Amino acid sequence: MKIHVPDTAHFDALMVDWIDGQGRVCAVNALEARELAIKIADGESLPLERIYSSTSAQVLRGIARGDQPVRSGLPVWVNSPQYSEVPMIATVAADAARGIVVIKQPLPASVLGIGPELAERVEILSQMIGAATEACWCIEFLEPVDTSLAEDEIVERIFANQSRWRACNEAMARLYRVPDGTDFNMQPVSRYFPATEINRQMVRDLVRSNYRLDRAVAVDRRHDGTEMLVENDFRAAIKDGFLVRLWGTTRDIGAHREREQQLTDRADTMQDILSAAPDPILVVSEDGLLLAANPAAESVWGRTAEQVLGRPIQHFIETRQALDKLRQAVLSGEEGDGECELAVIAADGSRDVWRFRAARIEGEIRRYVLTARRKARRRARSLTEAAS
Template sequence: MTDLDVAVGLHDPAGKLLVDRIGADATVVAIGSAEADALGVVPASVVGAGAGRLYDAASLRRLHDMLAHDRHEPPARAFPVTMLRGDGSRIELMAIAVRGGTPDRPVLDVFKAPGPDGGEFLDLAESNEIMRAIIQKAREAIWCIRYDRPVDVTVSTDEIVDQIFEHPSVWCMCNTAMARAYDLDDETDLNGRNVRFHWPRNAVNEAFIREVIANGFQVEGAISEDYRRDGTPVLMENDVRAHIADGRLHRLWGTLREVKPGGFEVRRERSDYAALAFELLP
C-alpha cells in the first residue's frame, strides 16, 4: 500500500477510487494501487516517468494547463480523461483534479471513478465524501446524457444523428455548475429530466453531434447550442466522451463552458464545425 493509498483510504475505505499524483514537471509522483491494477501497470515502473505513460495527449495537455494555472483560481477542476493501459488500450473516465503543493512546486491529485465508461462515477460521487465535495466544488459544468434506448453506432452517420435526437434520453450526473449554466437552482432541476428543453435538435446541435461522431466520440471543444431556463439560446463549448458497448451508445458525457462573445478561438482541427455552428445561428 502506497502513501497515496493511505491518504485516500481515510475517505475511501472500500478502495474504489483511482488516483495518481502528478508533479510540477508532469511526472508521476505516486499512483494508487487500485489505479495501477486497473491499468495493468506496476507502480514502480511508472513513478518518476512522464505522465504520458498514463494519459493520452489531450489529457496530458489539460494536466499541463492545470499545473500552470493561476493559484488564485478554484483548485478543483473536472474533465473527461483518457488513460492508457499497460497493454496499449484506452479507458475513458471522468476525472476530478485537485491542485496542491506550493505555488512554485504544484502537484495535482487526479481522482477517477472505476469502470470502463465512468458509469460508476455518479454512484461513487454520491457515496464518497471526498468525491462528493470535490465534484460540487468543481468549476466545470459536468453533464451526462443517458439513453434509455441505446443508439446503434454501426449504421450511417445520418442514422446515428437521428437516433441520438429521437431516442428517449435524460440528464444524469450533472453537478451544480451545470445547473447554473442553464440558470437553474441546482442539479436536482436537471438530473432525471428529459434533455430536449435545454438541448434540442437544431442545425447547430446536429453539426455538434456530427463532429462528435467524426472524432470517434472523443472530442475537445465541440460547439453546441443550449437553452437556458427562460429559453435564451447560448453557445457552449464541450469536451465529450461516450460509453459505447457492443456497437451501442449508452451515454454521452463530459464538461461544458459558455462561449463568451469575442472570446472564442477556432482551433484548426475543428474549424469547419465551429464555423458552421456560428453560421447556423438564427
C-alpha cells in the first residue's frame, strides 16, 4: 500500500529524514539536523544507526530496500545527542526522488508499553553514563557472534563481524582524542580497537572467562593513530547463544605503567649500586628494625640478610641506645656531619667500633639509611718514638 504524504515543507514541527535504496540516511530537515546535531552534505549519507536504535534501523532498512511494505504509525527509537533513546511515532512513505521519507514526532513512553518508572530509569542511566568522568563504551554487533563456535573462530568474528559503537560517552571521546565536532559513535570500531595480537589475546581471555573480564590490558589507537595502553572492564549481552553486545569502561594506564617501569629501573640501578658498594649499608625502620642490608654488610659482619632482616638493630650493636644515637646523628646531620660511633657485634662474637653516617628517608613510613665505615685503630707508638 502506498501512503500519500503531503509536502514535507509543512512539517516544520516534525523531524523528517530521507532514506535511500541502500538503507542510508541521505537527507534530514532543519529540525532533525538541529535536534540530533547532525549534518549531511550534498552527495553524502549516514548509516541508519546514526539516528535510530539498531532494531528501528533494521526495520527501516528493510522498508527502504523493499523487503517490507511502507507503514504508518511505526514506533521507532531515535538516538539523542545526550546518549539516550527517545521513543517516537513515525509515518513512512515512498519518495520518488530519494527512496522513502520518515516523518516522526515524540511519543510518550506509555504509548509504547513502557511504564513511566522504567522510562525514568532509562533516562537516569543514560544521563549518568553521559556525565561520567570514566570512559564508558558499548560495541553492538550488527552481525551477532555465534558463541557455540570454536574459541579461535569466536575471537576472529568479534573483530571481523560488522559492529558499531553505541552510547559511548564524552569521556570516551576525550580519552581517544576525537576532534571536536566528530561523533565517536559514528567512527569504525576497528579505528580505535584494532585486531592486534595483544587485543586478540585479551578477547580470548574474555571468551575463556565467560564474557566477564576486569582489568584486561589492550593496546588501542587514538584518533590520530598513536598507540595507547589501556585497561578494560568487559561485560556482554548474549541472546539465544549469540553475542550481541559488549560494553564496559576503559582507562589509560600508559603513564602509570611508564612510572612503574621507571621505578623498577631505578630500583634495579640502586640495587646494583648498593651491591657494588664496598661499605656496609643498612636501612632501618623508625622503630629500629633492620629492613635491608647490602652484600658488604653481610660479608663484613658475617650474617646473611635472612638472619638479620626484621630484627632490631640493637641485637647486633653493643652500644646502648643505638637507635637514639642514630636519630641524633640524623638531626645533627642537617647542620653537621651526621655521624655517630657504634660498636658492632660480628657473627663470630668479635666487636669493632664503626662510624655510621645516618640519613632519613621521608615518606609514608619514615626510614633511615646507614652507611658504616670501620673506625681506624690507633697504632702503638714505636719504642724509638716513645724514647724520643
